[in-house]
Amino acid sequence: MVQINLEYPPIMGKTYSLFGTSDSTSEYFETIRILTDRIQALDRNTSVLIESIKNFSLNKSKLKMSLRKKESDDLMSLILNIIDPCLKKYTENTEVHLRKLPLSKMWDRRLATTREQYHLYMIEIELSNRLFLSEFIKADQKIALMPYCLQDFSVKCKSEKQGFDYKCLHCSARCYQNHASLILDASNIEPFIWMDGDMKKLAKYTLSKKKTFGVLGIACIPELTWGIRNCRKSNIPVIGVPLNANRCTRWYGEFFPNSIDLNELERLVTS
Numbered sequence: 001m002v003q004i005n006l007e008y009p010p011i012m013g014k015t016y017s018l019f020g021t022s023d024s025t026s027e028y029f030e031t032i033r034i035l036t037d038r039i040q041a042l043d044r045n046t047s048v049l050i051e052s053i054k055n056f057s058l059n060k061s062k063l064k065m066s067l068r069k070k071e072s073d074d075l076m077s078l079i080l081n082i083i084d085p086c087l088k089k090y091t092e093n094t095e096v097h098l099r100k101l102p103l104s105k106m107w108d109r110r111l112a113t114t115r116e117q118y119h120l121y122m123i124e125i126e127l128s129n130r131l132f133l134s135e136f137i138k139a140d141q142k143i144a145l146m147p148y149c150l151q152d153f154s155v156k157c158k159s160e161k162q163g164f165d166y167k168c169l170h171c172s173a174r175c176y177q178n179h180a181s182l183i184l185d186a187s188n189i190e191p192f193i194w195m196d197g198d199m200k201k202l203a204k205y206t207l208s209k210k211k212t213f214g215v216l217g218i219a220c221i222p223e224l225t226w227g228i229r230n231c232r233k234s235n236i237p238v239i240g241v242p243l244n245a246n247r248c249t250r251w252y253g254e255f256f257p258n259s260i261d262l263n264e265l266e267r268l269v270t271s
């Protein structure tokens, strides 16, 4: 087990925070596991469930109507009514953000994510982890893609381009990239700070050498969900851990320090 000694203050994002009303994020991950167990009891086929949840999430107005149908037995209403009461404390800022979002930015699917979509994405990420974890762990080449916003902005980052993309050189004990990289390395997952690496090209190259390839993503919830979907479409085993909040330039016009639940990351890659 990698020793972690890092401050872990609650942070708020533009639309969500995995801290909710707690001073840790372990409650969020435990809640997601319990809710996902309940949803899997509705349909045991995880691939079918993931596809259904993905399709539900595409229709925002239908989601709102389905959530209002408390007694309905259609799958979308059942799922939304199971998850909404438990997950809404993590997405409290979403509606204010959407009210203030200029029309010209509504085309950006990530920025325009609704509360119901966030909740479905949270479950979709957990279902994908359950579906792909063993295949990912067995892959010959495993990479992790970490976002720039996880670094320690108080130091001059010494990361450098190595192979596919940038690698952390461990210059700061207060940096989440540093700790995440150590956890990933210990599990034979090559960690990269994702700047300009062409993931599809690397996957194609690896597969052409008759080796299997897996990806672990770390990103804010909408970004991670779309990344996981793209990998699924390309038959790449993919797992992921969401950032604790959305605090990068896409959301604020500048970067604010972010964090990830390192215990959860370690739990995932060593399970």
Ligand code: SF4
Binding pocket: 151, 152, 155, 156, 157, 158, 159, 167, 168, 169, 170, 171, 172, 173, 175, 176, 177, 178
């Ligand atoms: S620890 Fe790594 S990612 Fe963080 S600032 Fe230093 S080199 Fe950059």
